[in-house]
Amino acid sequence: MLLEAPRFALPETLGEALAARAERPEAVVVAGGTEVMPDLLWRNRTAAGFLSLRRVAALRGTTTDGGELVIGAGTPVAALTTAPDGGLRAAASSLGTPLVRTEATIGGNVVSALPYRNLLPTLLAGGATLELTSATGTRVVPFDGFVTAPGVTGLREGELLTAVRMPVHVGFADYAKVGRRNAQFVATVSAAVVSRDGVARLAFGNAGPTPLRSDAVDTAATALLDGRATPEDLRATVAAAVDPPEDTVASAEYRRHALGVLAVRLVTRAAVDAGLGS
């Protein structure tokens, strides 16, 4: 441990981090601090102490394992702006600012699990899985289903998210979001696409309480991709599949409309990309 105080633990290894997790169940796990620090400042949350993962070097960095990108949970978002996956690149590049992206981590983005988080639709569309590690071992679970409610995940007591595994797709992947202004904005709604071998898969952010995808939407998106359906068909299918929140940022009706627009935009980009032969 680099530092051990009653209300602050600063482990240097994963073993130390897991021990501290077990010993301090009340502590808030913090990585980059980019969400937790403003939350405390604005009293959006209280905390009994910090368990900081910022100095656990083993959690940072990306490797490949077979056909998968293995992204350490402590990898800063800045590193993902040059990822081989187009969806990750686009979602990471539009998160916060360059000064935030050097500290914000993929693990924090996933575990904070709010519907507007940038990386979540990309992970869902890409079929990502998560490595969850505790003192007794590691289990790998699909990202699909991991978020059970806004800010709530299937992470168990004593567990830490240690890596995100993303299949490396040969094909097209992208992400788009809309917000209330054109700079430094949080997604009012967002969408991600993966398309390969003529099949499109979409996922949405802020389209419901948790990251959302549906077989009906993917069928309609694939039909649009190969010219068997119109953009209106896809928009109608998306509108029927989503259940967006109504809040002070936007109405549910606006979000339903905008999600259809983003879906058509992303599938159109995928079609153009396929036409260019990549």
Add this chain to the structure above:
Amino acid sequence: MSAVEDPRTDVAGGTDGADGSVTFGLTVDGTAHEVTARWDESLLTVLRDRLGVRGPKTGCAHGRCGACAVKADLGDGGHVLCACLVPAATAAGGTVETIASISGPDGALSDVQEAFLAEGAVQCGICTSGFVTAATELLETNPDPTRPEIEAALYGNLCRCTGYGRIVAAVETAARTRRAATR
């Protein structure tokens, strides 16, 4: 020390004495310090209120404006970040370089600072140390940036006076000056 600057003073960690405090080493602009702070305090409040290092400014305090930008090495080689977002004790044993490390030890201005003066890129000045810090980092990795590259690198720094045109021009001038000097 100002209670207005950090409203967390009276919430968690504020009044529980020894249990809520953390003590750690931190090197700032070449000077080693032993810091005692509340567990939930930001690196920015430690720099400004505990150590009297006033180069980094408190602007938005939540990572949007970049007025608190410093270069910090938290065991990973170092990069520019928002000091307001970093729990201070996270930097235990680390090093921080503020705007004071960019200018010379005798107060001599760096080429980037000279360019900001020459181009009229400073008005009220609260954003300036953050802009100079981000621009200096840019020129170290990209000595000949295009205008869009400069704008992208400074996306995390807000200025409410200049309209940014003079700031971008200053970075272009600094880049030109530096390239001419190293030719």
